[in-house]
Amino acid sequence: MMDRYTWPQTIGIYACILVFLTFILLPFFEMFMASLRPLEHLFRAPYQFWSDDFSFGAYSRMWDTVPLLGRYIFNSVFIATAVTAITMVFVVPAAYAYARLDFPFKNASLAIFLGVNMFTGAVLLIPLYRVLRSLGLLNTYWAMIVPGVAFLIPTGIWLLRSYLEKIPRELEEAAYVDGATRMYTLRRVVLPLAVPGLIVVGSSVFIGAYAQQFLFAITFNQTRAYQPLPAGLFEFIGYQSVTWNEMMAAALTGVLPVMLIFLFLQKYLVAGLTAGAIKE
Amino acid sequence: MATLDLTSISKSFGNAAVLHDISLAIRDKEFVVFVGPSGCGKSTLLRIIAGLEAATSGQIVIEGRDVSREHPVERGIAMVFQSYALYPHLTVYENIAFPLRVQKLAEAEVRQKVGRAAEILQLTDKLQLKPGQLSGGQRQRVAIGRSIVRNPKVFLFDEPLSNLDAALRGDMRVELSQLHRSLNATMVYVTHDQIEAMTMADRIVVLNAGRVEQFGTPMELYHHPATKFVASFIGQPNMNLVPATVREATGEGVTVELAGGHVMSVPVEGHAAMKGAKVEVGIRPENVTLAEGAGLDITVNVLERLGGVSITYGTIAGGTRFCATLPGDAAVAEGRNIALAVDPRDCHVFDASGKVLRRRQAPALVA
């Protein structure tokens, strides 16, 4: 194929990517550096970029400072996974219905879903608190899972619906003519073809669930054993001092497994996000 | 006895009326082709027969039983889609087996039926491949395989060959005709290609803007087109339509003066009242020869020598286009004027509404 960019364009593009990546990655880099520094360094002026007394000590000390750290990391992953699984159970049939079936108020309800997305959790915290209290769910895992699912379903439906719409209708018609029911067709034809889309939607729901759990955790849950990592990180803020280096180490450790999974899923994400962009 | 009868089928999408009062009686084991220009409603009619679309009004009767409200499987139809509609994630074997899996047949029975279909369609060594690894013709055969495992009473094909290249299309035409003979089933086949219609059909339904223009054997349509539309749709190259004025008309024949001044008496059933009327005379390119003396004068614009024949495109004085299929070695050249001999018995006359005047001397209708 022809080279589509001239070299000044190429340089421009790479320069933009560099600036962009710097903004995104610099905080992570700074977190990592902070996690290696002895605590005194953090308050010393002038700022010292490199020093000989860097160590990975914070990575072992953090488990003693906050004994429940492992539990918090587990909770984070557990809550996000549960939210994702439950969300997908609702999103798949709903998205399919929106993609293929005709029913009253189809477009209106879809618009409402989009509208709901504009009120992210924060605005609704107080009513949600009352709802969860009436249901007796405060201070349980459910307190973080249920609102998480509720807020992620609309985006999930929107994303998956547009993916399912790209699956040729004739495939489903062929199955119908051959006597397959809707559910059979969904299971044997539509979902296997939608795997990249499911991965994209699943990942974005997971990211959403991971990001929003902090808000729900500090509002709806007082039980330490159920706290996810972002809430648990508060325990590094002691009465006298804040062990910033350990907090950074813990944050990185908590995010790392998730990042690895996404690195692995990356090719699906890219394939999914650009699906249909080129003619096959 | 898989007869298929349509009675007064109409279909509207919202306000847009797509099919108007279509009635057809298709016989057992017949190969019927729906032909017509793109957008005339062929696919819609086929989908209504299949049960993928509900008719706005009218009835579908298969084997004497009204199936208008039934599921495709209960109707006993199988359909082959234009895009093949193969499941890309399943092997050829599983694609063909799909209708049997839906019926939850035992594995042994599935294997036997898929094996037989694969044998008929020469796919036996392709069963473990995915559709993506097959050529267009092979994919087409898989789609057909999926339709035959269920032993349907009526096969429905929607432009199954339109995605294939010309050479392969010729081969597949022959294969489909053979398949029709060996399966002994009723088949309804949709195409916009009149050559496919002429070569494969027992009878052809010509559709135009959602109406049946004519229903008959290929030779009926060729020799006795009911309308100008059918006449110009069937035959390659298209029939010439020359504007003309009626000089005299009786039940025995009509004397016309063609644009350009050529006068002839065509043996079609006219009536005296037609005198002076504007009509169109239909002359097939293959029905003219170079005249010894005077004839229909045309100026040759483009000459296509194909070896066996020379297709000659020209104009009659006044600008009407005229095409003639002349012998391969005909003494014609671009830019020259030539005179063509036309046997009036081969001509068709269409009145102002496009209806044909009945021909009196023409090959008898084939029953």
Ligand SMILES: Nc1ncnc2c1ncn2[C@@H]1O[C@H](COP(=O)(O)OP(=O)(O)O)[C@@H](O)[C@H]1O
């Ligand atoms: N689902 C539909 N909704 C609205 N209009 C349709 C639909 N399907 C077909 N049509 C219209 O009906 C007409 C006939 O379509 P179709 O049967 O596909 O034509 P053909 O197969 O002869 O090319 C077209 O004008 C098309 O736009």
Ligand SMILES: [Mg+2]
């Ligand atoms: Mg069509």
